[in-house]
Amino acid sequence: MTAIERVIRILLGGALLAAPLAHASDDLIDLRDAPPVRGDAVAGKAKAAVCSACHGPLGVAVVPTFPNLAGQKADYLYWRLVTFKRAGDADSPMTAQVAHLDDAAMRDLAAWFASLEPAAGTNGAAGMPGATIYRDGDPARGVPPCQGCHGLDARARVGADDAARARLYPVLRGQHAAYLADRLEDLATHPPHTSTAHVMAPIARTLDAASIEAITHWLEAGAP
Structure with missing residues (x-):
């Protein structure tokens, strides 16, 4: 295990994922x-026609304040729908x-969008400043590396021992910067309405405007 992996495991596997729920x-x-x-x-697919007005016919939103859904994790999409319904x-x-929408419809929609080809990004991510924050975090401000949950390639691919949790982490690569910034502000x-959002909320509060702009534009461009 590398040094960065140990830091990620400490921040995301213990202190952030377990204890905070006591105050939720x-x-x-x-x-x-x-x-x-x-x-x-x-x-x-048969139920998704109404979704296309905002999220595009193949899950890639034309308006950048709406999220791309194509290729997103089915678990993440389902629980976001549940959250909207409950909130x-x-x-x-x-x-x-x-x-x-009933429960079956939300599961079916999540499965459909998860099956689609994800947005590719603009392929201009190399050398952008957001890469450093995403990869290494900012220890001085208590910002953990984003890759700990969302994977080095921003597709939420992590180690096998974290596979169960990784199902709940969203794919960020190729996502609209405007939507990501709005989502971070919301968090x-x-x-928060879920335990994963509860973990992300204090992290979002450590990010200043410049960091959010750097990370979100790097992710929109296609990450690595």
Whole structure:
């Protein structure tokens, strides 16, 4: 195990993933032992027409404030839909969209978008400053390396011993910078609804505007 792997394991495997849940809201969904999400991608395709208005016909959003869904983890997508349904945020356009979805439909939609080819990015990531923060973090400010959960290639591929947790971590490579910045702000300023968001919230609060801009634009460009 390398030095950076030891740091990641300490930050993400222990102090951040276990103890903080003691102070979490009673409404928080604990996903640490959640079983894998299974759905029917073919059935999901038939239900996804309404999603295309914001997320594109193949899960790649044209408007950068909406997330790309193509190639995203099915588990992550499913639990995001569950969160939207439970939260009932009147300001979110997703609230009305998920209101009519039952559990099977959410699983099928997650499976469909997960089966699609992900966005490629702009292929201009080499040498961008966000790479350093993503890879090494910023120990002086308590920012852990993003690669600890999201993988060195930003596709949430981590070691086999972390495979169960990795199902819940989103793919970030090729994602719109504007959406990622909005999501980080949301994590930093709103109560989390899941245990994974609960872990990410304090990390989001350590990132300043310059760091967020650097990381999100590097990810949008295609990461490594």
